[in-house]
Amino acid sequence: MARHAVRTSPSSTRRTLLRAGLTVAAAGAAVAAGGAAASAAPGAGVDTGTxxxxLTxxxxxxxxxxxxxxxxLKLDPLAGTGVDPLDNAIGTQVADFKPVSTAAVTGPVTSGSSLSELPLVGPATGLLPG
Structure with missing residues (x-):
């Protein structure tokens, strides 16, 4: 039987998702540990008190x-290329009404914007540290 014809069981899909989640969690812990070690370096000149x-x-x-x-980070790595699957917009116009299009929603992502440059989410990222 060809490899593409092999059926995957729900447990193998679940196992793959679990592995991906654990990998992301381990990477996040490594980043956090590196930052904590850098900020807790002796001689940093910061009086932390208690x-x-x-810890805070x-x-x-x-x-x-x-x-x-x-x-x-650039949200759409294929933005600006000819093979960008997100570069699609649908528009319509009924009678004499203004035309309506989805380009206003998909435009910031397909232009190669980062998370902090998005119209609604961008200002909210200012609340995050970093």
């Missing part, structure tokens, strides 16, 4: 270092 304040500052700093690159 251990709770030190370490989590805030590591979250900032982990989220800053994510906010500036």
């Amino acid at each position: 251990p709770v304040q030190a 500052q370490a989590v805030h700093t590591s979250t900032g270092y982990g989220l800053a690159p994510v906010k500036d």
Whole structure:
């Protein structure tokens, strides 16, 4: 039987999703640990006070270092190419009414914008550290 004809069971799909989730969680923990180690370096010149304040500052700093690159990543890596599957818009006009199109919604993503440059989500990313 050809490989493409092999049926996958729901348990194998579930196992694959579990592995992907664990990989993402491990990567996030590694980023957080690296940021915490960098912020807790001796001689940093920061008086953290109590251990709770030190932990809070370490989590805030590591979250900032982990989220800053994510906010500036290009959402659609194929944007601006001829093979971009998201570069589609549907428009219609009924009688003498103004034409309606989905280009206003899909335009920011297909132009290669990052998360912080999106119209509605962009200002909200300013609340995140980093």
